[in-house]
Amino acid sequence: MGKEVPLSAFTREDRTRYRQKVRRCLDVFALMLNEFRFDADRPMTGLELELNLVDTDGGPAMRNAQVLAELADPAFQTELGQFNLEINVSPRLIAGKGFEDYEEDLRDSLQRADERAGKAQAQIVTIGILPTFTRQHAVLENLSADPRYRVLNDQMLAARGEAFTLDIRGAEALRCGTDSIAPEAACTSTQFHLQVAPEDFASYWNASQAIAGAQVAVGANSPFLFGKRLWAETRIALFEQSTDTRPDELKAQGVRPRVWFGERWITSIFDLFEENVRYFPPLLPICEDEDPVEVLNAGGVPRLAELRLHNGTIYRWNRPVYDIMNGRPHLRVENRVLPAGPTIIDMLANAAFYFGLVRSLAEADRPAWTQLTFSQAEENFHVAARDGLQSVVYWPRLGELRATRLILDKLLPWAQDGLDSFGVDPAVRDRLLGVIEQRCLTGRNGAVWQTKTVEALENKYGLDRWAALHDMLRRYAELAPTNEPVHAWPTV
Numbered sequence: 001m002g003k004e005v006p007l008s009a010f011t012r013e014d015r016t017r018y019r020q021k022v023r024r025c026l027d028v029f030a031l032m033l034n035e036f037r038f039d040a041d042r043p044m045t046g047l048e049l050e051l052n053l054v055d056t057d058g059g060p061a062m063r064n065a066q067v068l069a070e071l072a073d074p075a076f077q078t079e080l081g082q083f084n085l086e087i088n089v090s091p092r093l094i095a096g097k098g099f100e101d102y103e104e105d106l107r108d109s110l111q112r113a114d115e116r117a118g119k120a121q122a123q124i125v126t127i128g129i130l131p132t133f134t135r136q137h138a139v140l141e142n143l144s145a146d147p148r149y150r151v152l153n154d155q156m157l158a159a160r161g162e163a164f165t166l167d168i169r170g171a172e173a174l175r176c177g178t179d180s181i182a183p184e185a186a187c188t189s190t191q192f193h194l195q196v197a198p199e200d201f202a203s204y205w206n207a208s209q210a211i212a213g214a215q216v217a218v219g220a221n222s223p224f225l226f227g228k229r230l231w232a233e234t235r236i237a238l239f240e241q242s243t244d245t246r247p248d249e250l251k252a253q254g255v256r257p258r259v260w261f262g263e264r265w266i267t268s269i270f271d272l273f274e275e276n277v278r279y280f281p282p283l284l285p286i287c288e289d290e291d292p293v294e295v296l297n298a299g300g301v302p303r304l305a306e307l308r309l310h311n312g313t314i315y316r317w318n319r320p321v322y323d324i325m326n327g328r329p330h331l332r333v334e335n336r337v338l339p340a341g342p343t344i345i346d347m348l349a350n351a352a353f354y355f356g357l358v359r360s361l362a363e364a365d366r367p368a369w370t371q372l373t374f375s376q377a378e379e380n381f382h383v384a385a386r387d388g389l390q391s392v393v394y395w396p397r398l399g400e401l402r403a404t405r406l407i408l409d410k411l412l413p414w415a416q417d418g419l420d421s422f423g424v425d426p427a428v429r430d431r432l433l434g435v436i437e438q439r440c441l442t443g444r445n446g447a448v449w450q451t452k453t454v455e456a457l458e459n460k461y462g463l464d465r466w467a468a469l470h471d472m473l474r475r476y477a478e479l480a481p482t483n484e485p486v487h488a489w490p491t492v
Contacts, residue, residue, distance in 0.1 A: 010155075010285050018285030018306060025307035026277050028292040029322065030270055032302070032329065033198050039328040040200075045355060046091040046193030046332070047102060049347070050340055051113070052130045053083045053122045054477070058470045059132045061122035062142055070116035075109065078144040081185025083130070083137075085113070091193070094355060095423035099348050099432060106344045107483070114481075125477050126347070128222030128235045128339025129186045131450065131469040135226050140180040148284075152313070153181045155283040156258075159245040168237045170230035170386055171223075171451075184242040186225060187235045190347050192335040192354050193321070200362065201269040201320070204333050206369040207361035208318040209262065211354070212337045213380030213393050214411055217403035218439055219350045220388040221339040221446030221486075227465050229454070232388025232447040235339050236381075243315065245283075256280070259315040261378045265369050269331055272320045276311055283313045301329050317381070333358075337381070342446045342476065342486040349435035349485065356418030356433070357411055363421070371396035388447050389440070404440040412437060435485045444487045450476070456492035 055061040060083035067085065068076055079086045089105055092098050114124040143149045157164075163177045196204045220232035231237055240259040256263075256279045266272060286309060292302035301324055308322060321332040335358075338350050361368050369377070372395070380393040384403055391403045398406065412433055419429045439445045444452075450472060457468035479489050 014285045014287075015282060018282050018287055021287050021306045022277055022282070022310050025292050025302070025304040026273060028296055028302055029273060029304060029307060031296065033268070033270060036301075036329060038198050039325065039330040040195060040197035042093060043195040043197075044091040044193075045094050045098075045195070045351075047089040047106075047347075047351065048191040048193070049087050049089070049106070049126065050079055050188035050190075051085040051087065051110075052125045052127060052188055052340075053085065053117060053120075054125050054130065054132070054473070055122055058473045058477075059134075060130055060137050060142075061117075061120070063117075063120045063122050065145055066120040067113070067117045067122060070119050071113060073109075073112075076113065078146050078149075079185070079188075080143060080149055081182070082142050082144050084144070084185055084188065085124075087113070091195075094352075094419075097425050097428055099352060099424065099428050102351070103344055103348055106347075110344070111481075123477060125473070126188075126341035126343075126480060127473075127476065128188060128220075128233065128341065128446070129225055129238070130188075131224040131473055132466075133186045133226070135176065138178060138180075138183040138186070138226075140182055142182060142185070143180070151284065156181055156243060156245050159281070159283065160247060162247055164242055164244065166238065166241050168225070168228075168230045168234060168241070170232075170234070172228045172230060174226055174228045174230060176226070178242070181243055184239060187222075187239045187242075188340040189235065189336060190338045190340050190350065192338075192351050193332045194335070194355060194358065195330050195332050198269065198331055201331055201333070202266045202271075203362040203367065204358055205269070205272070205318055205320065206265050206367065207358045208333055208335055208354075209265075209374070210361060210368045210372055210377050211357050211411070212261075212317060212377070213384040213391070214357075214403055214407055215335075215337050215350070215354060215384075216381060217384035217388055217391050217393070218353070218407055218436055218445060219338045219346075220385070221341050221450070223447040223451050224454070224469060227469065229451060231386045232390075232445075233339060233385040236337075236385035239315070258313065259317075261317055261381060262374070264374050269320050272316070273307060273311065273322075276314050277307075280310070280314050282310060284309060301327060339446070341480065342449070342489075343480050343483050345432075345435060345483050345485050346446070349432045352419060352424070352429065352432035353412075353415050353436045355422065356415035356424075356429075358418065359421055360414040360418035363418075368396060389443055389445055404443070408437065408440050435487070438485070438487045442487045444489075446486050449486050449489055449491070453492055460492065
């Protein structure tokens with residue numbers, strides 16, 4: 001939700017007008033899917049990365065406004081917390097050496113950002129949840145200054161009508177309340193975008209849902225929150241709970257959550273936008289002057305601003321995106337399941353695994369989702385988030401098996417085929433998918449490295465939990481810029 005939002009109260013008239021406008025946009029979108037030529041000749045990819053700022057003691061540094069002023073780079077933006085930044089990497093093709101272009105771009109951008117952060121006595125860290133983030137940091141006052149975050153907080157809290165509750169049970173347990181969405185700022189992710197033709201969108205979205213569990217199992221990097229060791233990818237549970245606008249009574253009635261895996265395979269991108277309008281009341285009822293019907297009838301490309309804003313306040317793990325570039329509309333799958341970090345090569349390995357695998361499954365003669373129930377795909381996703389590389393998942397015709405076995409035996413070869421279809425250089429392909437393979441063979445991803453390091457610091461060196469977390473983060477911050485993949489990092 002990158003839209004600038006004025007700080008204001010919304011009236012009943014605002015909400016009524018917005019609801020009508022969203023439905024008008026939805027009707028126009030349906031017409032466009034039937035009549036328009038969407039840009040899909042050469043499918044572009046994109047990447048967004050959320051970052052943490054830490055101070056000299058390893059705690060969150062609430063200085064993103066200062067760092068952004070030093071950067072003066074439109075590719076960098078604020079995120080929810082004052083210790084967060086986001087970088088939007090320029091879209092590109094991944095054919096040939098496209099991944100190497102991403103790597104060079106990210107390396108240069110992060111190095112420059114870290115240098116500028118240093119002027120504010122801060123450092124950039126790419127990690128799913130900052131382990132030194134405490135409940136004292138998770139307060140309303142630490143939201144970024146941009147008014148849209150305060151408005152979003154107020155609207156979510158008003159919709160819920162009571163404090164938010166976090167109840168996460170993993171290796172240890174956490175239960176606490178919060179009177180704002182500030183804990184969500186602890187979640188920092190890597191998001192992949194894939195441009196898709198309208199007629200192919202359902203296959204690519206369904207494929208993305210089917211493989212979400214495998215992605216999270218191999219890419220987990222968020223085992224600690226508020227000093228507790230919870231899930232391998234605690235970010236999943238934290239994001240779902242810290243923005244849940246439903247009190248218990250609405251949960252019992254089956255009202256859908258705003259952070260949502262979904263509930264069915266789809267046949268068109270329209271299914272997702274129509275569900276958004278049917279199930280979710282507006283949080284930010286802000287209307288623009290454009291009449292999408294008039295623009296369409298005049299031969300123009302409607303912005304559909306209200307429909308897009310509404311879509312931006314519903315946090316699907318694989319989100320549909322309608323956008324306009326150079327005057328032509330296009331559609332994207334936005335894959336949101338993975339954490340930030342640990343290194344650039346780790347994140348690009350995750351990207352190669354996703355892009356290759358999703359293409360291979362989407363173009364298969366008998367797609368996996370025709371043999372896998374949607375509820376089983378969702379179960380795989382949450383089991384993988386909880387147990388990471390140790391998770392046991394279900395796959396058609398194989399039954400239940402370790403996620404690492406599924407990835408090594410089936411998914412990696414399919415990912416290789418998909419990257420070949422994109423025209424990725426074989427040496428680049430093998431380097432990146434080799435990182436995924438080695439995580440499975442060594443049993444070590446970011447979450448495993450973090451937990452093993454903390455265990456060693458506690459058991460061998462007698463550090464208490466918070467001292468161990470700070471020391472682990474210090475080591476992590478030293479190793480990440482080397483760009484050695486996390487499976488090769490030394491342990492204590």
